[in-house]
Amino acid sequence: MLIKIIMAIFIANIAIASNLISVVKIPGNVLGIKAKSRAWMSTNFKKFSTFPMVSIKTNDALANKLNYQNGAKEVDIKAIYDGKNIAFLLRWKDSTKSVIGRMRTDDFNDAFGVELQTKTDTVPYVDFGDLNDEIVFYLKNANKNSVDIEENQDILSQFDYQNLNVFVKNSDEDLLPHVKQEVFLYHGFNNAIKLDTKLSNITMDMIYKDGYWYGSLSKKLVDKNSNLSNGTFLVSFSLYDGKIKQRGRLRNLTPWLLARLEGIEGGESLVEEVNHKISGDIKNGEKIALKNCSICHNYKNTRNAPVNMAPDLSFIGGYASIDYIKESILQPSKVIVPDFTDSAHPNFSWIEKQENGKNISVMPSFEWMNEKNLNDLLAFMQTLR
């Protein structure tokens, strides 16, 4: 019996380590299904970890204070597909239900997001993408279906129809744009382009039950922004906790996970890249990090650098892949993600503009480092989660 339990834990551990979501094929149509649907009975949840995205500090004093001790959080995920459409279901614990329906200026709602790659064969930068490798981000806010400011149940009369064209399109459904799901195309730090939700043909839903949020997304496998018919593709999930004022980039994020459509081959090249792990002398790696990295980067309790000098690495091992960290160390200027606002902290600009108009990173390359030390450093970075 005990052995069985140990085996079960062992297998579960492997399952977590493998970052793989099996997308179960079911008969019928999954497009438009919601979090309550019975279709979800056909498969089980699998546990994954989400990590606080802290690389850039916000300037909201209260949010900084509330997020100071925020750590990794678990999320359960399952996925189904019907051959043409796919649906994800998320479940995560949140003891404080934050739903904003009335006039509030300083409260934030719970929310969740799903991030997908736009190309099929590359691994984009998780969280923000790049000009050459965009990501598409689906966001659902837990807003009430009413924005009844005058609280007289008569929402439509509270809108000024003459002014509609400025903010919303001309259909009744769009009268309450923010209660609906939103779709963004990210290609860089600050560049979120909002796409027309209607044309994306997605359904997102959120329900709260017994201390857990359930969030669902259903969409077509192939649409204008993403092609998921390739068997295996990348997906990442974001959780927002309104209680600690999480919003925008400030959130808990999974690393790239692999979703595999049962019965379809393809996309194997991604598996290795995402699951790439490194073993090395972590203690030696920590020493190297202290010597080379901690002058500019803060991480965990090592806080020697000025706050905005460089990205905070406290959870880098959680959401970033080892290849991404390695590329950042060896070739920091290989890809310069556009639109980073350097006017926010002009003395700590992360980007240097060259005379030829090309931007380079202010971080020096660490190509001189010998292989063993680099390996140990990466092994240490992997533990920052």
Next chain:
Amino acid sequence: MVIDLNKCIGCQTCTVTCDTMWTNRNGREYMHWNNVETIPGRGYPKNWQDMGGGFDASGGLKDGKIPNMKKDYGIPWDYNYDEIINAKEFKPKSEPIWGANWDEEKGSEDDEKQKYFFNLPRICNHCSNPSCVSACPHGAIFKREQDGIVLVDMDKCQGCRECIAACPYKKIYFNPKISKSEKCNFCFPLIERGLPPACASSCVGRTRFVGFLDDEEGQVYKLVKKYKVALPLRPDFGVEPNVYYIPPFLSPDKLDEEGKIIENSDRIPMDELEKLFGQEVYDAVKLLKKEKSNKSKNQKSELMDMLIAYKQEDMFRLDGDYYQKISKKQKLDYRYLKGKETSVD
């Protein structure tokens, strides 16, 4: 824009004009893009001067606070008109906690012989170094090249409110109905036709001058650059605001204990003005007083003639043709109305 505080009587006509024009609907009901507050006072939103934001001495963004709608902005209350017909007590329906001009004309805590106050109209400062633009994590706020008006791109704004925390004047607001930030747009549709913003043209006291700061013939240039009597509000925030104020120098003299006038005494203490307008206020007030005495001796004073505001056409030096010319060369920035980069297809 230059605002002459000596002539502002706090009638709130500008506030009402702005509310009627822009903010009386669709989730903007609580906002006052233009408000007039009394100094000394806690202002609108409550204690905005202590809420953080702006830049520190090293040029980095300072952390700030997002105001609460009820406690800091205040929600207007209604009275029980339908109940008083039944001889009920006349009272507000909800308990009044705070309002846009709660401290109106209360003045300082001195006794009546020393008491002072003045009115301070505030709009978005359309700063040259806007902290809202720097703070926006989605690149949704931009400063127009052709005139420096700071606007929000509605298609990019995701309602994360970093800009509200970053603005030291708290002059950018969150619209909960559409979940986006909104702010004073300097009435740009009027400006583009060569007309002044509604708050300026409706001012009964002719306190507001509008024009381009690099137009050397304009009164705005003369007041700000030539005579240096128009000063920015709280320059220590580091955002280089573009709304300038003529400091109040015409306050009545103080009274001594017997009620007699103390000659040449400043009822509004200079250190209070220094806190608001910086060190330059001493020189500005000195020059203003000198020019005023010159004028009263029937000598010529260009500065006083400007401040008397004989002709509104001189106060508003705007040029509708300017935009017409630009629009022929390049497309005007209409991201406020329709996202330039939003792909709808």
